[in-house]
Amino acid sequence: MVLAKITDHGLLMDQTSSETSSAGLFCCSPSELADKNGFEELSSGTLIPFKNIVWVEGALNESVEITYVEQQDSHLKVRTVVADVTGGKQSNEPGSKSAVSQLMALAYANSEPKKSVIVFVNPHSGKGKAIHLYAHEVEPILSAARYHVELVKTEYTGHATEYMKHVDINKYDGVICASGDGIPHEVLNGIYSREDRVRAFERLFIAQTPCGSGNAMALSCLGTLKPGLATLEIIKGHTVRSDLMLICSKSAGLRVSFLSQTYGVIAEADIGTEWMRFIGEIRFDIGVAFKILRRKQFPCRVAVKRITNDKQELLERYKSQYQQHGVTRLLDEDALKPKYFDGQLFDDNQLPAGWEWLDDNVTQNLSIFYAGKLPYISKDVDFFPAALPNDGAIDLVLFDGRAQVWKSAHSLLQLDKGMHVWHDHVDHMKVESLKLVPMLEQGRTSYISVDGENFPVETIQVEVLLGVMKTVMNDGRYKDSGFLAHIP
Numbered sequence: 001m002v003l004a005k006i007t008d009h010g011l012l013m014d015q016t017s018s019e020t021s022s023a024g025l026f027c028c029s030p031s032e033l034a035d036k037n038g039f040e041e042l043s044s045g046t047l048i049p050f051k052n053i054v055w056v057e058g059a060l061n062e063s064v065e066i067t068y069v070e071q072q073d074s075h076l077k078v079r080t081v082v083a084d085v086t087g088g089k090q091s092n093e094p095g096s097k098s099a100v101s102q103l104m105a106l107a108y109a110n111s112e113p114k115k116s117v118i119v120f121v122n123p124h125s126g127k128g129k130a131i132h133l134y135a136h137e138v139e140p141i142l143s144a145a146r147y148h149v150e151l152v153k154t155e156y157t158g159h160a161t162e163y164m165k166h167v168d169i170n171k172y173d174g175v176i177c178a179s180g181d182g183i184p185h186e187v188l189n190g191i192y193s194r195e196d197r198v199r200a201f202e203r204l205f206i207a208q209t210p211c212g213s214g215n216a217m218a219l220s221c222l223g224t225l226k227p228g229l230a231t232l233e234i235i236k237g238h239t240v241r242s243d244l245m246l247i248c249s250k251s252a253g254l255r256v257s258f259l260s261q262t263y264g265v266i267a268e269a270d271i272g273t274e275w276m277r278f279i280g281e282i283r284f285d286i287g288v289a290f291k292i293l294r295r296k297q298f299p300c301r302v303a304v305k306r307i308t309n310d311k312q313e314l315l316e317r318y319k320s321q322y323q324q325h326g327v328t329r330l331l332d333e334d335a336l337k338p339k340y341f342d343g344q345l346f347d348d349n350q351l352p353a354g355w356e357w358l359d360d361n362v363t364q365n366l367s368i369f370y371a372g373k374l375p376y377i378s379k380d381v382d383f384f385p386a387a388l389p390n391d392g393a394i395d396l397v398l399f400d401g402r403a404q405v406w407k408s409a410h411s412l413l414q415l416d417k418g419m420h421v422w423h424d425h426v427d428h429m430k431v432e433s434l435k436l437v438p439m440l441e442q443g444r445t446s447y448i449s450v451d452g453e454n455f456p457v458e459t460i461q462v463e464v465l466l467g468v469m470k471t472v473m474n475d476g477r478y479k480d481s482g483f484l485a486h487i488p
């Protein structure tokens with residue numbers, strides 16, 4: 001029998017007793033385990049952090065069966081061990097709990113166990129790898145954590161939207177998208193079009209296990225691109241209410257967006273290189289570099305309702321807000337409705353109060369228009385380093401296409417640390433709402449990308465919706481973008 005002790009740091013397994021009786025647990029020596037993510041070697045055994053424990057139940061003779069995950073070859077593997085557990089508040093002490101309930105409470109300190117979820121798997125995502133990733137990395141952990149899973153393999157574009165429009169939300173706690181960013185976008189829009197959308201947004205969390213080629217949601221909220229680790233974070237993380245953006249346009253009406261809207265070089269690299277999908281994520285970098293070198297410009301007009309007037313003000317605002325999280329305002333229908341769209345876009349000649357047009361010299365020569373809500377748009381691309389989950393702001397970044405090529409190239413080389421925003425030819429501001437009016441010459445085609453998906457090239461108005469999306473984040477915040485650490 002394995003002996004185990006509840007300590008302040010995790011469940012300490014007695015190595016001597018385990019070596020003879022625990023199949024598959026200590027597959028390597030304690031010193032090897034110490035190198036593995038999430039495991040620490042203590043003087044007399046090996047520690048399973050509470051975070052790695054996904055289920056605990058009683059076994060024969062008052063022993064306890066513990067199901068946990070451990071890292072093996074950069075993947076998380078599910079393990080089970082039966083142990084005699086001591087320590088903590090044992091049942092012979094007054095006010096004590098059984099080892100099972102103590103361990104479950106410690107394992108699920110920030111979240112509820114055993115949820116019921118809809119899982120969308122997009123067979124088309126990430127060069128067609130999503131089904132394999134789901135089956136080998138995500139499903140085993142959900143199953144070990146006793147999640148009830150309603151599995152939906154998407155069959156066509158818009159399937160997740162249709163499904164979410166009609167599903168009985170009372171049966172579920174959340175939605176997990178084993179996909180790229182396209183499926184969370186569809187899920188959110190399905191929910192947005194429901195009559196009971198307030199209750200649906202209040203009830204369901206939406207999270208992503210990264211199985212696509214664009215996985216900004218998992219990267220920014222869960223801090224990982226590994227589907228197994230993301231699953232563990234979803235099970236164990238804090239629930240956070242994050243802002244959404246509402247896009248209003250003539251042909252598409254109202255659409256919610258959780259990630260970004262972009263026009264210019266990035267949209268062309270994202271959507272315009274879809275035919276290069278077979279080479280994976282790198283197609284995006286190649287597309288951007290190519291367009292920058294050709295000094296392509298994308299004329300437009302941009303109006304904003306500003307929150308920050310300059311970069312210094314933005315920095316101060318970020319400093320005062322990045323520690324705060326949580327939205328106290330209750331969700332209601334008004335929180336989901338547009339303020340500046342009544343079925344029509346407002347007249348460009350009559351800006352609403354508090355709005356202003358940005359400098360035409362910049363916008364007529366723009367190379368990149370990028371508005372977003374998440375810091376990381378892809379691995380090593382910290383495009384919105386000052387983004388915060390629920391600050392009621394959209395981060396807007398504009399690149400002036402008149403900058404010399406070496407300056408543009410230099411700023412793009414600093415995307416990994418988010419330092420591009422400090423360059424002179426880059427505008428960086430927080431806005432409450434914005435209007436983009438593309439002004440391409442007759443006959444020229446281009447792209448607008450919304451959450452990485454193709455959108456009609458037309459005038460859009462975008463408004464922030466405060467704290468609408470319930471999602472999961474490791475410690476209740478976005479992955480640290482290092483914005484404060486990288487001030488030039």
Ligand SMILES: Nc1ncnc2c1ncn2[C@@H]1O[C@H](COP(=O)(O)OP(=O)(O)OP(=O)(O)O)[C@@H](O)[C@H]1O
Nearest residue numbers: 124125126154155156157179180181182212213214
């Ligand atoms: N069965 C299907 N066949 C084709 N397309 C699908 C299918 N199911 C969903 N889709 C569409 O695939 C698109 C891309 O999905 P997703 O974002 O999950 O993957 P991705 O690999 O990150 O894609 P992208 O290269 O566009 O970033 C979505 O717009 C979605 O509607």
